Amino acid sequence: MAKAIDLPRNESGIQTAMGVLKQQFGDRFQTSASVREQHGHTTTWIANQMPDAVVFAKSTQEVSDIVKVCAAHKVPVIAFGTGTSLEGHVNAAAGGISIDLSQMNKIINVHSEDLDCVIQPGVTREDLNTHLRDQGLFFPIDPGANASLGGMAATRASGTNAVRYGTMKDNVLALEAVMADGRIIRTAQRAKKSSAGYDLTRLLVGSEGTLGIITEITLKLQGIPEAISSARCSFPSVDAACQTVMQVIQFGIPVARIELLDTLQVQACNAYSGLDLPETPLLLLEFHGSDAGVVEQAETFGAIAEEFGGTGYTATTSTEERNALWKARHNAYWASLGLRPGAKGISTDVCVPISRLAEIVVAAQERLEELGFLAPIVGHVGDGNFHSLVLVDENSPEEMAKAEDYVSWLAETAISMDGTCTGEHGVGQGKMPYLVKELGEATDVMIAIKRALDPDNILNPGKVVTV
């Protein structure tokens, strides 16, 4: 575990607020160690910092009530969805109250005629898609975990479909949020576009609970495509695979997904899922469109891949074969852990302009080899975004130090290529040092905004920027 930095605690305020909240929320106010630990940990590699209590909220008004109590006593408030963030987003660096939003999980309204829906923040992406399926609709953003949509909005999540459908920033139409003083605001109406004032929707998306707590979300939806085709293609090198991706994007093929698995990841998937994929870099693809359209896309891709030495290219519209292929991709994390049983997987991600993708992936592989790590690489490469899963013995200080060195090196290399230190995992605690390196004085503007909207620094303190 990497060390987490503790911030000063407002002990008396915390005790007073806890007394008030216990009275107000009864059974839904919890302080057991297991509940607190679960709410301070998440899937991060940063050491747990437990909140002092967890309150399970059932309505926007309740969230507002909790925030008002905490504001009155200057006590930290941390919004919690499913706890699947990766950079220590929900660690309670200064203690305080975790607001668990998982019981705010109603789908309030689906406006199928407008291709949008209004939901509470605790709805998970899988639940939403299950609900939508009968209406021929889906919500495309798919981070690895079955995250809550509130958490996905708060961290500006994306996933495998982002190359075609964008990230959360592109798919949230409006938010309701509770601000640091307990006020409830709505950032926008349901119109598809608007030029009405500052874009508070996009300001809250990605603010990681530090500017407001999202209590309702209006999302854009997509019609389920008439046809879906999946494909895979093996390449002689990462460079050849990345060159293919660049051509596909430049050619304007509207790929819905284009995922890179490096050789090590393919080996892991073969072992874990009982497959016999050629053990060289692999691209997995998905095409959405009309019946004729997906065939055309697949053919055009095939022609490009061939130019770069792609082999074993197969495309299919069979749902069964498609599911088998993507199941292997979705199990990549578990498959990777199998490469080194007992190891912890540290997942870190960066994103670069696509012209630099091959270069940084190759450099990352070399670096990992130098450091002696087993660390498969998978990537949403259509956007220039990829992940390293570094397998470490978390009880070995040397290994942890080397892993931290790698994370630093990767972030800084991405920044030096005009890329970002975090493509889709957010900043949390883990990427704070690199945010400053990436954006310089712009982080002072972020701090000014944070101070203006949360003068007592009670909303998820110690994340994103240092105030």
Place this chain on the structure above:
Amino acid sequence: MAKAIDLPRNESGIQTAMGVLKQQFGDRFQTSASVREQHGHTTTWIANQMPDAVVFAKSTQEVSDIVKVCAAHKVPVIAFGTGTSLEGHVNAAAGGISIDLSQMNKIINVHSEDLDCVIQPGVTREDLNTHLRDQGLFFPIDPGANASLGGMAATRASGTNAVRYGTMKDNVLALEAVMADGRIIRTAQRAKKSSAGYDLTRLLVGSEGTLGIITEITLKLQGIPEAISSARCSFPSVDAACQTVMQVIQFGIPVARIELLDTLQVQACNAYSGLDLPETPLLLLEFHGSDAGVVEQAETFGAIAEEFGGTGYTATTSTEERNALWKARHNAYWASLGLRPGAKGISTDVCVPISRLAEIVVAAQERLEELGFLAPIVGHVGDGNFHSLVLVDENSPEEMAKAEDYVSWLAETAISMDGTCTGEHGVGQGKMPYLVKELGEATDVMIAIKRALDPDNILNPGKVVTV
């Protein structure tokens, strides 16, 4: 002309700053009445409020220098591109200095392999597209005027292609901006996606020069499609045309453009452009894709249109025919003015969820008839966005009052339908009262941000929100 509200002037500060700037900028510091009038007027229907002086900046550093002088003396600074905004965006409500950015018109870099470019804010959209054409690329956002891209970013502009390619918020990757104290910041790197901190890019897009002055823009580009097909189809009623649009969007046809012209607009275009289009509501369309793809899109559209009584449907891939069709659309403004020679055209726009589109367009037509106005309606209807061009005698106080009543009624009706008071024209001065009606307490959050980033209220004061 509608009256503009004057704000208090800081007379001594203005005189001092002018003295300093005159010395620094020589010939590029101008105070002639004609230059000042041109920089305070624009194409708005709100009375001119001239700045005290105009400085023609040539670099980011110069913009920073000007802002520093103005900050030191608490003098208003108003960024000026081409002056084509519609809601009084560049009026100098408290006097001050207009910074003309039209000489900052370099295309700094086109990264064709990454489908992006870096430009100065004075580059116009037509100049950019002329520059890009040889590389097989284009920038899709097309407000009516040949606006500067800095102005387009600052007002969150969109246009006819937004249904497919989004608005400026979706097509700006990063900005360089000069803040209220003269600091220069960069909001993001060039990666296609990022979850690195607060989305300052989107905060500045649409902030209308009130939070910072945009001095450099990184834009996403698109490949020119392999095939483009245009089409037109007439409908028995606005309702039938809007129902068709709804179906097209729900069906997921990736239309690049879908524009509604009401009967009055068609009559105006026939007269102006010598056409003989049936004088009923008309949809104009454009499809982008592969050769086979655009044919398929056009066929699917045709089948939907027929269900709703569409007639005279013709689709063409001939560039000549396409240009003739779209030229008539682009001349809609001039054609409309021909309906009432000598009249002023007041252009106002709203945007609603698409399910309410037919209802609000029909209601608007009825309202305009009651008020006795000639006022054609055109709309980027795939997004639920449309414009009324109200033809008024601007010297008639009665007509102006009635026109203002209509603008109010339309904004409030759109808001009541979960829509926005401004789809793409921004807030400026003209839509300020409705912004509060639309977003309530969220405007207080906007004010808090404005105060934090511009404590002396020198950046384009009197626009967007009242501080």
